[in-house]
Amino acid sequence: MADTTAAAERMALILAEGGLQKATARVMAAFLFADSESVTATELTEELGVSSGSVSGAIKMLSTVGLIERVPAPGSRREHYRLREGAWATLMSAQNGTVQAMFEAADQGIAAAGKGSPAARRLAEMRDFYGFMFRELPALVDRWRALRTAGPGSDA
Template sequence: MTARVLATLLFTEQPSMTMSDLAEQLRASNGAISTAIKMLSSVGLVERQPAPGSRREHYRLRDDAWTVLYTNQNAVLAAMRRAAEAGLEATAADSLAGRRLAEMRDFYDFLLAEIPALLERWRAK
């Protein structure tokens, strides 16, 4: 449902949509839409949009959604890196699990080092 809500907000020509709009268009329950909106909002893809004269909450895809998503994901990447480090402390380095965890840690170290420069290049585009 989250992907369907994201796709709907991505393709709509309306400046914003209410949960009811989304539920009607997707033929889904308000609860399913609400859950999807919460998830998309938590990662920075969707935001509330003021709608003068309306009592309902309106939502839209953020203008800078993709960079915000990537920036917010840095917290997830850092958590994954910490999890790998914690696993390494509890595992023998020469074990299969130790090698997997070291690769995981190194991968996230690489991503965390590269993402800021990538975002700067994107913004300069």
């Protein structure tokens, strides 16, 4: 069995620098590097040396955004969780709501600041960027899913 502790901690650091809370980042890294198909909250608490409340909050957040899911574990009285198949595409699909909200907020900001103002100019760039992302993300996610379905080495 490989010792992936350093790699997992590095991944957690990168995730935390990207905006995740530290405990959530460490839980996510633990899911990515798990040696088993599923893990329990208790296993995560013991492995990471963090409070059960931190793990519970991280599991709730990661479940809410579609990265992990609860799975059946016959014979176990504990809840088991795993990284969801297709998690990254699911996350980017869910991000469309955020992208749309940013677009709308920028558009409302332009109206509030008044066209032609310096703020409106900056907000227009923001609106245009998020409008572009909102239009393009679904096609990118679809292409990714097609590549995954086609299998390794495919140019789908």
